[in-house]
Amino acid sequence: MIRLFTYIYMLFLYAPVALIVLFSFHSSPSLSFPFEGFSMRWYEQLLGSYDFMTALRNSAIVGGASAVLTTILGTFSALALMRMKGRFKSIFAFLNFAPIALPGLFLGIALVILFSLIGLPRSLLTVIIGHTLFTFPFFVESVRSRLEYFDLSYEEAARDLGASPLKAFWLVTLPIIGPTIAGAAILAIALSLDEFLITIFVTGSETTLPLLILSMIRRAVDPSINAASVFMLTLTIAIIAIAGLVMTMRRRRLELERAEPAE
Amino acid sequence: MTNSIELTGISKSYGSLTALGKVDLTVKRNEILTLLGPSGCGKTTLMRIIAGFEQPTTGKVVIDGKDSTSLAPEQRPVNMVFQKYALFPHLDVFDNVAFGLRLKKTPKDVIKREVIKALELVQLETYKNRWISELSGGQAQRVALARALVNRPAVLLLDEPLAALDLKIRHHMLNEIKRIHEETSTTFVYVTHDQDEAMILSDRVVLLNKGGIEQIGGPEEMYWSPRTLFAAKFFGDTNIVGGTYGASTGEGQIQLPFGRFAHAPKVALQAGPVNVSIRPETLSLAPAHGHLAEGEFLGKVKDTSFIGNRVIYRVAVAGGTLDLKCQQLPTPGSHTLPPGADVSLKCKPESFVVLPA
Numbered sequence: 001m002i003r004l005f006t007y008i009y010m011l012f013l014y015a016p017v018a019l020i021v022l023f024s025f026h027s028s029p030s031l032s033f034p035f036e037g038f039s040m041r042w043y044e045q046l047l048g049s050y051d052f053m054t055a056l057r058n059s060a061i062v063g064g065a066s067a068v069l070t071t072i073l074g075t076f077s078a079l080a081l082m083r084m085k086g087r088f089k090s091i092f093a094f095l096n097f098a099p100i101a102l103p104g105l106f107l108g109i110a111l112v113i114l115f116s117l118i119g120l121p122r123s124l125l126t127v128i129i130g131h132t133l134f135t136f137p138f139f140v141e142s143v144r145s146r147l148e149y150f151d152l153s154y155e156e157a158a159r160d161l162g163a164s165p166l167k168a169f170w171l172v173t174l175p176i177i178g179p180t181i182a183g184a185a186i187l188a189i190a191l192s193l194d195e196f197l198i199t200i201f202v203t204g205s206e207t208t209l210p211l212l213i214l215s216m217i218r219r220a221v222d223p224s225i226n227a228a229s230v231f232m233l234t235l236t237i238a239i240i241a242i243a244g245l246v247m248t249m250r251r252r253r254l255e256l257e258r259a260e261p262a263e
Numbered sequence: 264m265t266n267s268i269e270l271t272g273i274s275k276s277y278g279s280l281t282a283l284g285k286v287d288l289t290v291k292r293n294e295i296l297t298l299l300g301p302s303g304c305g306k307t308t309l310m311r312i313i314a315g316f317e318q319p320t321t322g323k324v325v326i327d328g329k330d331s332t333s334l335a336p337e338q339r340p341v342n343m344v345f346q347k348y349a350l351f352p353h354l355d356v357f358d359n360v361a362f363g364l365r366l367k368k369t370p371k372d373v374i375k376r377e378v379i380k381a382l383e384l385v386q387l388e389t390y391k392n393r394w395i396s397e398l399s400g401g402q403a404q405r406v407a408l409a410r411a412l413v414n415r416p417a418v419l420l421l422d423e424p425l426a427a428l429d430l431k432i433r434h435h436m437l438n439e440i441k442r443i444h445e446e447t448s449t450t451f452v453y454v455t456h457d458q459d460e461a462m463i464l465s466d467r468v469v470l471l472n473k474g475g476i477e478q479i480g481g482p483e484e485m486y487w488s489p490r491t492l493f494a495a496k497f498f499g500d501t502n503i504v505g506g507t508y509g510a511s512t513g514e515g516q517i518q519l520p521f522g523r524f525a526h527a528p529k530v531a532l533q534a535g536p537v538n539v540s541i542r543p544e545t546l547s548l549a550p551a552h553g554h555l556a557e558g559e560f561l562g563k564v565k566d567t568s569f570i571g572n573r574v575i576y577r578v579a580v581a582g583g584t585l586d587l588k589c590q591q592l593p594t595p596g597s598h599t600l601p602p603g604a605d606v607s608l609k610c611k612p613e614s615f616v617v618l619p620a
Contacts, residue, residue: 156316157349159336161363161414171362175353 017233024226042227052228055212061124062199062208063192066131071185073132074139079173081140082147093144100137107133108201115202122204130202131195135188142187146180179246186243190236266328267292267418267450268313273322275308282308284475286322290418295444295451297461299497300471306454309471310420313452315339327417342411343420347427348403350395356382356406357391363414381413382406384443401432405439412447421453425460437463458498462486470494488529492618495540502541502587508617509534517617520581521560524612532617540616543590548576551605558612562587564604574599578606 024043028036046052077096084092099107111130112122120126154176158168196210207215209232216225268290275283283305290296298306311317312324315336324332331339342363350359360378369377382388385405390398398406404424411419421440425433437460444451455461461468462482470477470485470493478485478494489495496503506519509532517526519539551561562578565586576589589608593599600606 151347151349153345153347153349154351156336157343157345157351158362159316160314160341160343161410162337162366164335164337167366172351172353176351 020226021230021233023223024230026223026226029223042224043231046224046227046231049224051207051212055207055209058124058127058206059193059209062127062131063189065128066135066192067185067188069128069132070135070139070188071181074136074143074184075181077140078143078147078177081144082150082152096140096144097137099133100141104134104195104197108198111198112201122202124203124206126202126204127199127206127208130198131192134195134198135191138191139184139188142184143177143180147177150177182246183243186239186246190239190243193232193236193239265292266290267326268452269323269325270309270313271323271325273309273312273319273324275305275312275317276320281474283312283319284473286474286476288469288476288479290450290452291467293448293450294466295441295453295464297453297455297465297468298471299455299458299461299468300477301456301497303473304471305474306456306471307422310343310422310452310454313418314341314343314420340417341420342414342416342418343422344404344407344411344424346422346424348407350398350403350406350410352395354395355391356387356393356395356398359395359406360391360410360413362410367414377413378409381409384412384446385409385439400428401436404428404436408440408443412443412449416449418450418452421451423454423456425455425457433460440464462498470497487614487616489540489616490618492538492540495616495618500543500588500590502543502546504539504541504585504587505620506537506539507535508532508537517612517615520585521562521608522558524558524610524615526612526615526617528617533619536620538618538620540618541587541610542614543575543588545611545614546587546589547609548578548589548591548600548606549609550600551607555607556609559607559609562606562608564600564602564606566602567599569593569599576600576606578608580608 022035025038025040026035026042081089081093081096107130111126111133115122115126150173154172155168158172159165163171194210195208196214199208199211203211209228213225213228213232216222216228266289268288270286270288273283273286273288274281286305286309288309298309300306308317312319313326315331315334315338319332322332323330327340351362354362357378360381361374364374364377379388379391382391385408387402387405387409390402390406395403395406407424424440425436428436440451440453441464453461453464462485465482467479467481468485469479472493478490480488485494486498489498492503495501504519506517508517508526508528509515515525515527517524517537517539555561560580562580563583565577565579567577568575572592574591574593576591578587578589579585580587587608
């Protein structure tokens with residue numbers, strides 16, 4: 001009984017995804033059964049499409065730039081959090097985390113008003129700023145929980161052995177927290193890639209991948225939507241897989257080095 | 264220059280909280296000095312001021328003849344062994360030990376030679392390619408010692424280095440630290456709350472209490488001649504008995520609940536109420552017999568603990584108003600007296616430590 005329930009549940013979760021993947025390879029434009037045969041024509045059409053390639057490039061720029069900004073700001077914030085104590089720390093931690101709970105709609109409108117107040121025209125730059133705001137709390141939250149276990153006496157030990165504060169950070173703190181930060185940065189790229197609500201408010205004439213897919217649906221039922229969706233799905237899964245790998249890679253590398261005979 | 268460290272007028276306060284009052288302390292070259300005291304006594308703060316991790320509110324820190332009060336930790340010729348070792352988890356044993364030398368741009372071949380030498384000193388040369396996570400607590404402790412000593416510091420600071428180890432390894436490591444001290448002839452400043460560690464290890468013990476120095480002295484002096492009630496209670500086991508000195512009882516006489524004893528004070532003593540510290544091992548005990556000789560008094564055994572190399576009796580004296588602990592050395596064939604037995608106790612008034620109440 002429980003097994004049956006599990007199957008139904010899995011079907012419910014993954015059937016839509018499986019259908020999209022299946023029909024993205026359909027040889028006919030029809031989006032219904034009977035299935036007439038496999039073909040790559042929708043993918044060819046997609047990759048030959050100027051709109052799609054532009055959207056892909058925009059998404060890559062926004063994802064990369066906002067992840068870099070988030071990583072810099074978030075790392076400083078997490079390092080400050082490590083050194084804080086008491087009530088101030090919990091207030092600061094809450095303020096870092098709170099934007100996760102804000103509706104995207106609200107953030108989008110607030111940003112549009114802010115940008116028009118300071119006279120910043122809507123463009124990819126405003127999208128990057130919006131995405132940084134969106135990914136920042138996720139970044140801080142995923143890094144913070146791990147840094148709780150970072151012992152500040154590592155830094156003191158480095159200072160004691162002759163390192164300046166900057167060298168102590170570079171030679172000790174960063175190598176220890178580095179994999180955590182890299183993993184969180186890649187997560188930020190994945191989040192930015194999927195982001196839709198804020199983007200639609202703060203973008204100018206540029207489209208990103210999610211915006212393009214929406215506009216394709218609104219124009220006509222074009223089977224290349226399936227291909228575009230599968231493309232995004234694959235990209236996101238790949239990025240998250242890389243994040244997971246990076247976070248475990250260091251330990252793995254260390255183990256490999258150990259396995260070799262010493263000198 | 265015979266002093267490694269000279270601290271003058273050191274105080275430290277956090278807002279309204281005073282961690283250290285005015286502390287003056289000199290650490291002699293090549294000695295092992297322990298900073299001993301209960302938690303919150305200021306011993307860790309004092310060590311962190313020497314290391315440079317804390318700035319004193321007032322006072323001067325002179326290390327190796329040089330005023331170091333405003334020097335950053337990396338500029339001071341001291342190295343520290345941290346309580347939780349703080350070995351770098353992303354480096355192996357060799358790279359951990361080489362860390363300080365590399366920062367000083369030491370040539371590669373010298374680094375290699377010195378690191379191996381330091382690891383030999385702590386008997387871990389075969390572990391040089393291990394990761395920190397692969398070490399036991401005792402091994403990590405040794406690596407931490409090597410990592411500090413390889414820099415040839417003027418002073419080695421040890422912050423409760425054995426607190427995280429279990430009892431058996433702790434005793435072994437104490438002897439190791441002593442051996443390493445002899446082989447390196449470096450000044451050691453050792454922080455602990457454990458009086459046994461302090462006694463075994465130290466040339467001199469600095470007993471701290473509530474941010475001030477209670478007493479400084481060698482282990483034997485601290486044990487037999489405590490100058491305050493706190494010091495008397497902190498080292499080992501003792502009986503503290505209230506009494507009266509001089510005046511009505513007469514010069515050189517101490518009135519205690521169980522008798523009057525002649526006592527020649529080692530330091531000038533005001534007549535009046537006093538506390539007397541009587542070590543359990545200075546009391547001798549025998550089954551009660553006919554008459555009491557000089558210095559003897561009667562008691563009744565309340566309970567006994569046989570610990571093998573010694574027997575501890577708790578004896579009610581002075582009509583049951585007071586319990587004294589009394590320690591005897593058992594010999595093969597001797598019998599521990601049962602609870603309820605009437606005994607006569609004999610004390611050595613010359614071993615009394617008389618402190619103003």
